[in-house]
Amino acid sequence: MSVDATMHVVRPGRRDAYLDWLQMLTGAGLVLFIAFHTLLTASIIFGAGALDGVAGALEALHLDTLAHIFVPILFFMHFVIAARKIPFRFEGQEAIWRNARLLNHRDTWLWIVQAGSAMIILVLGAIHMWTNINDTAILAATSTVRVQSGGWLIFYLVLIPLVQLHVFIGVYRIGVKWGFITDATRPKVVKILTIAFGCVLAIALIALARYATMTV
Numbered sequence: 001m002s003v004d005a006t007m008h009v010v011r012p013g014r015r016d017a018y019l020d021w022l023q024m025l026t027g028a029g030l031v032l033f034i035a036f037h038t039l040l041t042a043s044i045i046f047g048a049g050a051l052d053g054v055a056g057a058l059e060a061l062h063l064d065t066l067a068h069i070f071v072p073i074l075f076f077m078h079f080v081i082a083a084r085k086i087p088f089r090f091e092g093q094e095a096i097w098r099n100a101r102l103l104n105h106r107d108t109w110l111w112i113v114q115a116g117s118a119m120i121i122l123v124l125g126a127i128h129m130w131t132n133i134n135d136t137a138i139l140a141a142t143s144t145v146r147v148q149s150g151g152w153l154i155f156y157l158v159l160i161p162l163v164q165l166h167v168f169i170g171v172y173r174i175g176v177k178w179g180f181i182t183d184a185t186r187p188k189v190v191k192i193l194t195i196a197f198g199c200v201l202a203i204a205l206i207a208l209a210r211y212a213t214m215t216v
């Protein structure tokens with residue numbers, strides 16, 4: 001390789017290693033939150049009383065207040081740290097796209113889906129958190145009215161698959177990057193994660209159908 005070709009390559013240093021750790025930790029924190037959040041919102045499948053009961057128990061423990069403070073912090077920290085890897089200039093995006101087509105490798109495509117979904121989740125997630133944090137409490141009555149008004153159903157139809165996709169690709173990437181998933185276990189883990197993704201997505205969409213059709 002000529003000197004010219006390597007001149008612009010920045011060697012990763014100790015700071016980058018710390019940032020990678022933080023990226024993984026904030027990402028893992030959000031994965032745990034979303035897993036918990038999916039279970040909470042999916043309780044509506046069993047009726048309005050189930051959602052109100054679970055939400056009431058969380059509120060009694062003040063976990064909602066904790067979530068209102070720490071989830072937005074985690075969400076924006078994760079974005080800022082991970083964004084350093086995303087090219088925001090057109091030339092960079094074009095180069096990544098060209099390389100992805102050239103390599104045509106599953107993990108490279110997954111990285112592109114991860115970066116693309118992140119941009120949409122950033123906007124929709126921020127709107128969603130703002131709306132919900134400003135509610136006095138999590139109630140089936142409030143949530144069903146919201147989902148049945150304005151463009152909220154379409155909003156969630158976009159957000160649900162993107163969030164779940166981002167979460168599952170994130171788990172896979174953490175596993176590969178930090179050595180939990182090896183070459184030997186990779187095909188099996190990919191199969192398990194794909195099935196789990198399908199099941200979780202189905203549960204979230206069934207819950208959304210309940211929010212969209214239930215009268216409380």
Ligand code: HEM
Nearest residue numbers: 041067068071125129132138143159160163204205207208
């Ligand atoms: C403190 C933070 C959060 C609170 C209090 C909260 C609360 C809620 C509530 C009450 C619902 C039911 C629908 C509604 O009332 O609008 C909901 C649905 C949803 N939330 Fe959140 N949320 C939070 C953070 C997040 C984050 C960070 C994401 C991902 C970016 C997210 C993604 C979703 C999705 C995809 C749904 C639809 C679930 C379904 O119908 O299966 N939420 N959230």
